Amino acid sequence: MSDILTDVTDGVMTITFNRPDKKNSITAAMYAAMADALAQAKEQDAVRVVVFQGNETIFSAGNDIADFLEKPPSSQDAPVYRFLHGIAAFPKPIVAAVCGPAVGIGTTMLMHCDLVYAGDNAAFSLPFVNLGLCPEAASSLLVPQMLGYHRAAEALLLGEPFMAEAALEVGLVNRIVPPTEARNLAQAQARKLAAKPIRSLVETKRLMKKGQAQLVLQQMTEEGASFGRMLGEPAAREAFTAFMEKRRPDFSGT
Numbered sequence: 116m117s118d119i120l121t122d123v124t125d126g127v128m129t130i131t132f133n134r135p136d137k138k139n140s141i142t143a144a145m146y147a148a149m150a151d152a153l154a155q156a157k158e159q160d161a162v163r164v165v166v167f168q169g170n171e172t173i174f175s176a177g178n179d180i181a182d183f184l185e186k187p188p189s190s191q192d193a194p195v196y197r198f199l200h201g202i203a204a205f206p207k208p209i210v211a212a213v214c215g216p217a218v219g220i221g222t223t224m225l226m227h228c229d230l231v232y233a234g235d236n237a238a239f240s241l242p243f244v245n246l247g248l249c250p251e252a253a254s255s256l257l258v259p260q261m262l263g264y265h266r267a268a269e270a271l272l273l274g275e276p277f278m279a280e281a282a283l284e285v286g287l288v289n290r291i292v293p294p295t296e297a298r299n300l301a302q303a304q305a306r307k308l309a310a311k312p313i314r315s316l317v318e319t320k321r322l323m324k325k326g327q328a329q330l331v332l333q334q335m336t337e338e339g340a341s342f343g344r345m346l347g348e349p350a351a352r353e354a355f356t357a358f359m360e361k362r363r364p365d366f367s368g369t
Contacts, residue, residue, distance in 0.1 A: 119148040126163040126309035127302065128156045138176035139169050141220065143186045146194035153201040163309040163316070165205065166301050167224070168212040171234065171294040177219030177242075180358055187346055188339075195220075196339060199252050202227045203331055206317045208308045212301035213237045214294040216276075223252035225287060226261070229320065232301045233279045234294030239287065242274035246358075247350030247369065249341045253334040256327075261285055 120131040130152050132139035156162040169175055178195075188195050202209065202224055211225055214234030222239040225231050241258070243250050250258070250271055259267040262285045270277060282288045292300055308316060324331075345351055350369040357364035 117148070118142065119145050119152070121148075121152050123159075123162055125306060126161065127166055127305045128152065128162045128164070129166045129168065129302070132167075132169040132173075132175050135170055135173060137179065138173050138216070139221075140176040140179035140182075142179045142182040143194045146198045150194060150197035150201045153198070153205055156207065157201075157205060162207070163313050164208045164210060164305045166210045166212065166305045167228065168298050168301060169214060171214050171297075172236070173215040174213045174217040174237070175221035176216060177221050180355060184355055188343065191336070191339060195251075196335075199224075199335060200332075203253065203335065204328075206320065207313070208305075208316055208320065210301045210305045210308070212297040213239075213288070214297050216240070218242065220252060222287075223250070223254040223257075226252060226254060226257040230301070230304055231288045232297050232304070233282060233288040233291050234297040235279055235291050236294050237279040237282065237288070237291075238276045239278075239282055240274060240276040241270050244272055245274040245354065245364075247348065247352075247354040247364075247366070248345050249338060251335070251338050251342055253331040253338065255338060256330060256334040261287060 118134040120133045122129045130149060134140065153165065156165050208230070209228040210230045211228045212232050213225065215236050216238050217225065218240050219242060222241055241250065241254065249255070255271070258271060262270060266285065279288065279291045283291055290300070350366055353366060353369060354364045
């Protein structure tokens with residue numbers, strides 16, 4: 116069975132992380148599948164809304180480290196960047212249902228969703244510094260805008276998780292419900308959107324995002340350049356080696 120499931124029903128394309136045995140960690144192939152799904156959804160009149168979801172216990176643990184080390188992104192054409200550019204520029208509404216951990220890109224991708232519904236077990240984290248890296252998905256721009264600088268610094272510099280209530284307080288999520296209800300709520304809201312005039316939805320979203328669309332693209336490009344450079348530096352090598360060896364990293368020499 117595929118690690119990414121897609122379904123189109125009543126104008127809603129649902130994209131499901133389907134790799135629970137690996138905590139829905141994302142491989143290059145999964146990024147490619149999601150990028151392709153978004154490209155199709157953009158062009159297909161039958162799709163009016165997109166929903167991202169995991170399961171009741173996990174949204175996504177972020178990048179699959181082993182796959183990431185084997186196939187690191189080498190250009191803006193890499194699957195991960197295709198996905199990020201696709202979700203950032205997607206013209207139709209995007210809804211997300213998030214339960215359990217949402218790590219790294221599992222959190223930053225939500226900055227590009229329009230509605231986010233969280234289970235009360237949701238935990239968001241941005242551990243880029245802890246991996247010897249820097250933020251991606253324009254999160255170095257969007258997280259300070261949403262959380263305020265000091266909360267953003269705590270989230271991005273320390274990389275410690277923050278829970279659903281904190282995410283609701285700063286506006287990252289719209290509502291918190293029991294994990295068994297999150298996906299149904301996201302689907303219900305998506306169906307409401309799908310019943311509305313698509314041109315009105317698209318134009319309203321465009322106008323809301325117009326002021327910073329170019330800034331997001333520029334920040335994403337600059338982050339990508341820094342991320343790629345830092346990936347080959349000693350701190351990242353130590354962080355990934357320690358992760359694979361299941362030990363605490365030692366950054367004293369980096």
